[in-house]
Amino acid sequence: MPELPEVETVARSLFPHVHNCVFESAKLLRPSTMHPASLPLDSLVGQKVVDLRRRGKLLLFELYPAEEFIGTAPDGLSMIVHLRMTGRILTCEANTEIGRHTRCVWNMRKPDSSPFQLFFDDTRTFGKIFIATEKLLTGWNFWRTLGPEPLELDPENFIPRLSGKRPIKTSLLDQSIIAGIGNIYADEALYASGIDPRRPSSSLTPDECGVLLGEIKKILTVAIANKGSSIRDYRDADGKAGKFQESFAVYGRGDKPCRRCGTVLLKARLGGRATVFCPHCQK
DNA sequence: TCCTCCCTGTTC
DNA sequence: GAACAGGGAGGA
Numbered sequence: 001m002p003e004l005p006e007v008e009t010v011a012r013s014l015f016p017h018v019h020n021c022v023f024e025s026a027k028l029l030r031p032s033t034m035h036p037a038s039l040p041l042d043s044l045v046g047q048k049v050v051d052l053r054r055r056g057k058l059l060l061f062e063l064y065p066a067e068e069f070i071g072t073a074p075d076g077l078s079m080i081v082h083l084r085m086t087g088r089i090l091t092c093e094a095n096t097e098i099g100r101h102t103r104c105v106w107n108m109r110k111p112d113s114s115p116f117q118l119f120f121d122d123t124r125t126f127g128k129i130f131i132a133t134e135k136l137l138t139g140w141n142f143w144r145t146l147g148p149e150p151l152e153l154d155p156e157n158f159i160p161r162l163s164g165k166r167p168i169k170t171s172l173l174d175q176s177i178i179a180g181i182g183n184i185y186a187d188e189a190l191y192a193s194g195i196d197p198r199r200p201s202s203s204l205t206p207d208e209c210g211v212l213l214g215e216i217k218k219i220l221t222v223a224i225a226n227k228g229s230s231i232r233d234y235r236d237a238d239g240k241a242g243k244f245q246e247s248f249a250v251y252g253r254g255d256k257p258c259r260r261c262g263t264v265l266l267k268a269r270l271g272g273r274a275t276v277f278c279p280h281c282q283k
Numbered sequence: 284t285c286c287t288c289c290c291t292g293t294t295c
Numbered sequence: 296g297a298a299c300a301g302g303g304a305g306g307a
Binding site: 001057082084085124126128142173175182183272273274 | 299300301302303304
């Protein structure tokens with residue numbers, strides 16, 4: 001399930017395929033894939049991809065009208081894609097047959113005029129596409145309240161964000177506190193920090209907050225270097241799996257022995273999510 | 284602030 | 296054939 005490192009990997013691997021390419025047409029196979037506030041899919045026609053980046057777990061295509069559309073097509077559009085659990089963006093040859101889980105197909109033209117397609121495949125249909133003007137984006141509550149990027153965050157700004165009484169694990173999953181962390185990296189970072197995921201966020205000392213932020217950065221950085229974790233469906237834009245999942249210390253290892261001390265790892269449910277931790281190493 | 288729902292494939 | 300996976304919206 002794509003979290004920050006996986007989305008970063010998708011953005012990096014996809015960008016060379018779409019940079020300066022123009023949307024010619026699009027086909028929506030499942031209407032609920034569009035975010036309710038999105039502009040219609042057709043508004044992409046004539047838009048060129050000038051940049052592709054990640055913000056939290058969101059993929060952000062920055063668009064500008066292609067030369068022949070300047071003055072007629074809107075300026076300042078972006079397309080945000082949230083892959084959620086099972087979303088994938090695949091580059092395909094023109095006229096590729098749609099698959100069972102294809103939700104959207106974009107027909108594109110490269111700078112040399114050759115055609116190709118982008119497929120948005122999403123088995124569990126939780127993924128969303130949001131085509132937005134600047135104004136629509138700022139009106140989107142999730143975007144407006146999205147927390148800071150963990151890799152750009154410093155302890156002085158992290159500590160006050162953990163003032164709530166909720167379990168620390170729940171706070172890490174809250175995208176308005178810190179952006180891009182999901183269930184896997186929350187559990188792994190808490191294990192690496194030796195912090196019990198059930199502890200109230202506000203009970204962490206400033207030192208512990210600093211350790212936690214350091215471990216979050218370390219784990220995300222290593223995961224990005226490993227091109228993410230491939231659990232079940234996740235692949236990058238070239239269809240390649242990541243390999244960070246081979247390094248998991250706790251995620252998916254409930255009832256197994258802790259790699260550090262041998263204690264049986266406990267399972268709990270926090271914020272509605274499966275949580276695994278070591279009762280001996282995490283205090 | 285917590286719970287339920289959305290959705291489908293995989294595993295038990 | 297039920298349990299489970301889970302991010303975020305929306306309601307209690």
